[in-house]
Amino acid sequence: MTEEPERTGFDWENRFAADDTPWERQELHPGMLAWMRAGELEPGNRVIIPGCGRSPELAFLAGCGLDVTGADLSPTALAFQRQALDAAGLDATLLEGDVLAHRPDKPYDRVYEQTFLCAIPPRLRVDYERAMYDWLKPGGHFLALFMQKDVRGGPPYGCALDAMHDLFPAERWVWPDDDSFIPWPHPDLNGKPELAGVLVRR
Template sequence: MAEENERSGFNWETRFAANETPWERPDLHPAMLAWAKAGELTPGQRVIIPGCGRSPELGFLAAHGLDVTGADLSSTALAFQRQHLDSTGFDATLLEGDVLAHRPDAPYDRVYEQTFLCAIPPRLRCDYETALCDWLKPGGHLLALFMQKDVPGGPPYGCALPAMRELFPAQRWIWPADSDFTAWPHPSLSGKPELAGVLVRR
């Protein structure tokens, strides 16, 4: 996608501080619940949620015994997560800063991706794919939610499957069949669908 479509001056911290967060879901993402039910997310796994924001999936996974890391640029969002964790008695690692620069000491079993790839400028997508390859152990899973949006610009920036196949090449990722993706309309964001699918790091 051309860089001129990039929205300038988008400040996540300001948006959280002002409570202007239309991307937030009122409940747990149904795809996460489906993945948990299917055995994709099990106690003891190391999982990272890049750009976790204030989303409840972090607390949900911590409560289910996963070793969770949540990363975000926004101190306001992470303070919310810390407060929620403390109120429930579960714990998680919270990292503040640019998650694309994160290089963990030990690899992760899972990456849970919820409205993060569609939030970063497309020029950063290759850096993200490089980071994902570094984060995940061979055979680790990227639980992807690819936002579908035809209109250029963002965020959210569209993540059409052909572009995703280029970004996550078959040399490094085992792809599910297109028919194995499930579409989940977003409850706000004009109901744009997210395609849920599991990519396996080779």
Template sequence: MTTDETRSALDWEQRFVEDSTPWERPGLHPAFVDWQASGAFDGLDSVIVPGCGRAPEVAAFADAGIATIAADLSTTAINWQRKRLEECDLTATLFEGDVLAWRPDAPLDGVYEQTFLCAIPPRLRTEYEATVYAWLKPGGQLFALFMQKAERGGPPYGCSLDAMRALFPADRWTWPKTSPASYPHPSLNGKPELAVILERR
């Protein structure tokens, strides 16, 4: 795990060791459930989950037959994912380290963004957008859950739609025409996450 404070505002490994992880939801994220039920993941052959933590979505993607990559700074989180996959007789590629410095061998079909963007310092957001763009093939999809938060500071850092439209500009990403669904977070005072699927141009 890196301790470079310019890359991470928190000691994520320590948080997982202490089980101090209020951003984790019990079970699959309801947006994941809705996306899967609607067929949004149909046709995905590969997906990455950056900042995967102990998200059950990693095993769920693998169980759906999608080549899954899970990345996190925390050794404890990665070991949890490894054990979970073994228990379910599933396989995925696990990456421990700075995922912004990682590149796939071939472009990916999808990125599942649940808790990574709101966790990194805002100064890294431009790098994150460029990294996700580089990961995806043209037509690849970013399944994003943008944390809505009025208070300053973080993590989590607020990801207002205006800021996200500026970060993921229309000349590089196709935005949906419909309004995003909102999913209040049960452990973060009901702060909503907005579900948006962006397509890489």
């Protein structure tokens, strides 16, 4: 089978500039709202959203009193986020560039993962896990929405739970029961579900 070429930063930027962004939900993620209700995301928490794109969760969490950092390769997406924050009178830290190279001065309490891991080439997954582990404080929470899909198309790379167990090993992460993951179907990607679960950094 011929592999699709990897998406570059230039490709992502072009997608935002052309407003060709089928992964966007057009509403707050119901999984994130459930985590808010459950106290997983609380005022004062320091949270990072890697590959935040234009997702509205960034301004929403800033508005709820969290100390939010959003990071993305796309200047267009980040300009959108800055405008949304300014319009709402809110602030957040926005980082432009390869988020996997981010080395924070202070650890985070939470990572909010939404359609980013499924967007980066699998060869970068080891770097991704290392970054999550290094960013979070011991006991910090990785709020995962693992995109479930087998075939290419849409956010390109599926995150099957077996592969995620290999990527986030039990020596470094406390896992919830696989049965406790909640599927949130995506409204625009043929209903492909994201599995919501919280991994705790040891």
